[in-house]
Amino acid sequence: MSAGRRVGIIGLGAMGRPIADALTRAGYGVVGYDLSDAARAAHVDAGGIAAEDVAAVAHAADVILTSLPSARAVHAVLAEIGATGLPRTVVETSTLTLGEKMAARTVADDSGLVLLDSPLSGTSAQAASGDVVAYLSYDGRPDLTAVEPIMSAFARTVYHVGPFGNGTKTKLVANSLVAVHNLAAAEALLLAERSGLDPAATLEAVQDGAGGSKMLRVRGPLMLNGAYEPATASVDIFVKDLGAIRDLAAASGTPMPLVEETSAVYATAARQGRGTHDAACVYEVLRTSPTDSGKEPI
Known part of the structure; x- marks a missing residue:
């Protein structure tokens, strides 16, 4: 499978898991990581590829989705991706406070990452049926050539809502x-x-x-x-x-x-x-x- 058909995802919980499943069904090689052994095993059972840690996801895919439960987790994961030295694009889908999301951008900037703020509207059941909406926001003019097809594979609609933070x-x-x-x-x-x-x-x-x-x-x-x-x-x-x-x-x-x-x-x-x-x-x-x-x- 070509690198362009691989996508990383970190966080295989209530929202991350159905997103990963949708991407797998769309033909992507989904390299996923979660702290939970059971979540990684379920990801493999659904046709995904389990990574041993965050760095392994970064080495496997140019675009990485994050779906995490807290700002601490988001910031830690961004720092770990950045520590690889690889210029990755991270689509951050978690729901945080605005201050926490803006702090995540600082971590990403310091790590040489392109961070997109894109929370999702919908429940895990809606995510399983593809009935979620994404609110995509970013600064500058990042290359979204690979990002947009990925997001369209699991979201019903992707709204571009303006500068970074507007998604949140x-x-x-x-x-x-x-x-x-x-x-x-x-x-x-x-x-x-x-x-x-x-x-x-x-x-x-x-x-x-x-x-x-x-x-x-x-x-x-x-x-x-x-x-x-x-x-x-x-x-x-x-x-x-x-x-x-x-x-x-x-x-x-x-x-x-x-x-x-x-x-x-x-x-x-x-x-x-x-x-x-x-x-x-x-x-x-x-x-x-x-x-x-x-x-x-x-």
Whole structure:
């Protein structure tokens, strides 16, 4: 297989794994690395190539995707790629705060890497079906000849949203809607249940009308079936992302009362031990709330 048909990916978790699978199906040789032995083994079982470390990925592919859980992990991986001395392009898809993503750019610049900020909008289930959107941002005029076909192989649409950092800003705007809409879906379905309607029939009817939303369609069935594990996107992820959204709102002087109220409910879910559950479990938080608000007294 030619070098041009190889792509690296570091992070084979909830989002990285379906991305890697999509690239494999598209005919790429996907060289992947994850700290988890099980994740690397699953990658091989799906037709991928397992690397023994980050440096091995850098030696195998000119373009590398990263899908990682924290800024610390992103910064460490960029430093390890840079330590190889190879001029690689890294497409960073993780959702971080704007400050963390900008710090990642500094690490990349110091390491001689071209870093593209490109978070993805969609759950892991959506990623598995190719129903994710990428928000691509970068400085200057990088050569995207190899990057664009790679991204189109796993994303439904790739939006070029401007200078580096705009990808993260756009993702946080999108996630503010996701978090609020998910909670709104839970409220609406609980109202249907407690007012004596058939929740499943109501879900179908309202989804087809003006009140329909992607969160209602994707997570409504999970709520009604109590199907919260494995998570397509966990409460812990929502809590982290809402923190990043609130940071951006504070920095830009943007009032976000719905995000503030929504954040409190997800924080309650986390305190109840639901951190690893799918965010659809806010339905249970509302159903069992002693205060009829979903928020525990602080």
